[in-house]
Amino acid sequence: xxxxxxxxxxxxxxxxxxxxxxxxxxxxxxxxxxxxxxxxxxxxxxxxxxxxxxxxxxxxxxxxxxxxxxxxxxxxxxxxxxxxxxxxxxxxxxxxxxxxxxxxxxxxxxxxxxxxxxxxxxxxxxxxxxxxxxxxxxxxxxxxxxxxxxxxxxxxxxxxxxxxxxxxxxxxxxxxxxxxxxxxxxxxxxxxxxxxxxxxxxxxxxxxxxxxxxxxxxxxxxxxxxxxxxxxxxxxxxxxxxxxxxxxxxxxxxxxxxxxxxxxxxxxxxxxxxxxxxxxxxxxxxxxxxxxxxxxxxxxxxxxxxxxxxxxxxxxxxxxxxxxxxxxxxxxxxxxx
Amino acid sequence: xxxxxxxxxxxxxxxxxxxxxxxxxxxxxxxxxxxxxxxxxxxxxxxxxxxxxxxxxxxxxxxxxxxxxxxxxxxxxxxxxxxxxxxxxxxxxxxxxxxxxxxxxxxxxxxxxxxxxxxxxxxxxxxxxxxxxxxxxxxxxxxxxxxxxxxxxxxxxxxxxxxxxxxxxxxxxxxxxxxxxxxxxxxxxxxxxxxxxxxxxxxxxxxxxxxxxxxxxxxxxxxxxxxxxxxxxxxxxxxxxxxxxxxxxxxxxxxxxxxxxxxxxxxxxxxxxxxxxxxxxxxxxxx
Numbered sequence: 189x190x191x192x193x194x195x196x197x198x199x200x201x202x203x204x205x206x207x208x209x210x211x212x213x214x215x216x217x218x219x220x221x222x223x224x225x226x227x228x229x230x231x232x233x234x235x236x237x238x239x240x241x242x243x244x245x246x247x248x249x250x251x252x253x254x255x256x257x258x259x260x261x262x263x264x265x266x267x268x269x270x271x272x273x274x275x276x277x278x279x280x281x282x283x284x285x286x287x288x289x290x291x292x293x294x295x296x297x298x299x300x301x302x303x304x305x306x307x308x309x310x311x312x313x314x315x316x317x318x319x320x321x322x323x324x325x326x327x328x329x330x331x332x333x334x335x336x337x338x339x340x341x342x343x344x345x346x347x348x349x350x351x352x353x354x355x356x357x358x359x360x361x362x363x364x365x366x367x368x369x370x371x372x373x374x375x376x377x378x379x380x381x382x383x384x385x386x387x388x389x390x391x392x393x394x395x396x397x398x399x400x401x402x403x404x405x406x407x408x409x410x411x412x413x414x415x416x417x418x419x420x421x422x423x424x425x426x427x428x429x430x431x432x433x434x435x436x437x438x439x440x441x442x443x444x445x446x447x448x449x450x451x452x453x454x455x456x457x458x459x460x461x462x463x464x465x466x467x468x469x470x471x472x473x474x475x476x477x478x479x480x481x482x483x484x485x486x487x488x489x490x491x492x493x494x495x496x497x498x499x500x501x502x503x504x505x506x507x508x509x510x511x512x513x514x515x516x517x518x519x520x521x522x523x524x525x
Numbered sequence: 526x527x528x529x530x531x532x533x534x535x536x537x538x539x540x541x542x543x544x545x546x547x548x549x550x551x552x553x554x555x556x557x558x559x560x561x562x563x564x565x566x567x568x569x570x571x572x573x574x575x576x577x578x579x580x581x582x583x584x585x586x587x588x589x590x591x592x593x594x595x596x597x598x599x600x601x602x603x604x605x606x607x608x609x610x611x612x613x614x615x616x617x618x619x620x621x622x623x624x625x626x627x628x629x630x631x632x633x634x635x636x637x638x639x640x641x642x643x644x645x646x647x648x649x650x651x652x653x654x655x656x657x658x659x660x661x662x663x664x665x666x667x668x669x670x671x672x673x674x675x676x677x678x679x680x681x682x683x684x685x686x687x688x689x690x691x692x693x694x695x696x697x698x699x700x701x702x703x704x705x706x707x708x709x710x711x712x713x714x715x716x717x718x719x720x721x722x723x724x725x726x727x728x729x730x731x732x733x734x735x736x737x738x739x740x741x742x743x744x745x746x747x748x749x750x751x752x753x754x755x756x757x758x759x760x761x762x763x764x765x766x767x768x769x770x771x772x773x774x775x776x777x778x779x780x781x782x783x784x785x786x787x788x789x790x791x792x793x794x795x796x797x798x799x800x801x802x803x804x805x806x807x808x809x810x811x812x
Contacts, residue, residue, distance in 0.1 A: 244712050245731035245772075246675045277715040281692045302719045303680060306688045330719075503720035510675055510729040510776060514764055 193435040195405045197231040197294075197381065198224055198422060200450070201261070202273050203407075206237035206415035206476045208456065210250040216454050217257055221264035223446050224410075228438040231294050231405075233271040234261040237415070237476060238506075239298065240272050240287055241279025246509060254283065258290035269293035273324070276306045281313060288317060296352060297343075298324035300505045301331045304339035308346035315347035322381070322405075323348035326506055329359035329472055333371040340372055350379030352405065355394065356476075356506060358387025358417060358469040362397040373402030381405030384420045386412055387469025389461055391420040396428055410443075410450040411458055416468060416478035418459025423447050467493060471500035477512065484512055488520040495519055527553040530804060531585055533607060534598030535559030535566025537684040537786060538621055541793040542596055542800060543570055544784035551805045555592045558584050559599075569785075582607045589614050594804050597622060600686040601693040608644060617807060619800050620646045623690055623697035631656040632802050633752040634705060645803055648701045649694050650792035651676035651715060653799050654728040654760075654779055659706050661749040662773055665742035666734035669708040673731040674698065677716040679723035682790035691715065708732075726791035727763055729776040737768055746775070756798040758782075759791055 201220060205212050217234060224232050234257050236242040236250045243250040250257075261270050271294035272287050287295070295314050297307045307323055314321045323343030328336060340351045351372060355365070365382065372380045382398030384391040384407070395406050408425050412418035427440045451458075464478050473496065481499070485492040498515045530552050532539050539559070543566075546554040557570035562579040570577045578584035585595065594617045597604050604624040611618045620627055627644025630636060631653060639645055647653060655674040663669055687694065698713035718724050746766060753760045759780030766775040779791030786793060 244675075244714065245671075245673045245733075245774075246714060246729070276691045277695065277717065280695050282696075300717070300719060303688075303717050305685070306691055306717060309689050309692065502724070505716070505718055505720070508677060508716060508718070510727070510764075511677070513774075514727075514776065517764060 195230040200409040204413040301325040352381040358385030369401035383407035417465040539598040541785035623693040661745035667736040680719040
């Protein structure tokens with residue numbers, strides 16, 4: 189297992205966009221894509237944090253529209269595959285059509301980990317046009333290995349070429365990752381990938397465990413750029429994979445300049461693990477909520493930890509910022525649920 | 526005189542609609558049909574002594590003179606096929622799929638202008654929850670430049686057809702938002718939430734408007750909510766309107782009557798109660 193090939197999917201310009209409320213600029217997208225492409229990244233994913241079509245009042249208006257982002261990225265990704273993230277119910281098929289026109293290579297269709305059947309029509313739609321499609325299971329800590337296999341099997345039956353498990357809340361530990369990834373690898377016989385978050389300081393370790401269990405696509409971002417405590421740090425995970433002898437297109441030494449570029453031009457702060465991030469991680473709340481919860485707590489002048497507990501009790505899934513406002517409003521009026 | 530109703534489509538919406546039709550004092554349920562022999566809906570209808578069939582629209586065509594109104598709770602694609610039959614016989618069809626072939630209807634907005642329409646479309650559950658409020662906002666400002674609706678429904682209340690029709694759900698809701706508010710731009714989002722205990726339907730609206738009249742807004746929102754409550758008692762504000770310069774944010778929660786699924790499944794009630802109220806209003810003057 190140690191010598192198998194691993195593809196690195198760089199989602200700095202998509203998942204990382206959550207960290208700056210989807211305000212990546214044309215210049216940042218252009219320069220980063222060019223440098224990441226030169227560094228040998230296999231897949232470069234671009235877009236609003238919640239995917240194509242997500243720019244909205246609910247999720248935040250992006251600084252650059254989807255079409256422009258993809259156009260710039262397509263121009264700069266000469267060897268790397270250009271990827272997008274899409275959530276049915278958030279984005280529309282007309283937006284997928286736009287992405288196809290813009291020359292996107294990799295289509296990742298995502299749902300909450302227990303609701304995969306909302307993706308089947310979109311997966312099928314893209315496969316009929318012979319596109320490379322992954323099914324993505326978000327918040328994968330919220331289902332056990334058996335259930336994940338069932339959901340992933342449905343995506344495979346709909347035509348998915350591979351499955352990505354996302355630890356959106358950064359809740360998982362290596363034992364959980366190993367069990368879930370190997371269950372999917374053994375049960376499906378198609379490409380399996382892993383997307384970790386660093387709320388509990390375990391993103392790189394979890395990614396290594398995923399690879400050891402048979403995952404061949406690993407998501408990462410430069411300097412761990414991302415919401416809350418950030419994502420798996422690209423430079424670190426590549427360095428460790430090199431030590432273990434995994435075959436990769438990208439080399440650590442080629443990431444040094446990419447890292448410096450990002451430090452000076454993109455990341456306003458290096459993700460660290462604050463108490464709020466551990467709170468969201470521990471409670472299994474979508475990690476992207478961290479900054480928003482802080483902002484709302486401050487705006488409404490309420491206790492941040494009590495708000496987290498209330499949100500955890502409501503078992504929020506991703507993209508429910510409207511419920512955060514509602515709970516904050518209740519708390520500020522000191523209503524009891 | 527009771528009007529005879531047929532229901533085609535035996536999923537969650539169809540079953541809930543069956544119970545509401547049985548309860549109605551103006552409607553009589555003649556047939557409950559679908560395509561699956563083993564459908565739980567067919568079994569449910571049999572238990573209630575309703576005539577059922579798994580021959581779907583073919584059965585209804587054979588018995589075309591034995592009902593006056595048909596509710597279509599199948600799917601957008603199926604409705605397109607079904608309506609070809611009903612059009613031949615000039616049969617009133619109330620469409621609960623996002624197919625939008627017919628006239629779009631939100632009872633509190635335009636039920637009276639559709640008295641001669643043969644195919645009435647109910648848009649989507651998110652549409653029925655949000656359009657009354659969107660309409661009230663429109664009346665309270667000079668112009669709506671952008672309107673956005675995000676609905677969250679419990680996983681158990683989102684049936685297979687809804688999950689397969691997500692794209693139609695979104696595009697139909699957006700179409701209706703633009704139509705009823707004259708807004709140039711609209712966005713709709715649907716979240717299916719697996720949380721337990723189940724969440725009730727919640728719909729949040731964001732509107733960017735020119736010249737908001739705050740007093741009119743409060744009055745119009747309150748008035749329209751009372752109108753909707755006439756047929757959906759569980760329709761209530763979850764977030765009072767927040768007005769920040771030219772932006773309005775508000776949210777409603779919808780609790781159902783619990784006719785089929787428990788009360789959290791307000792998404793079924795908002796569209797089904799609208800369907801029933803349209804059928805009842807047409808009961809006395811069908812051509």
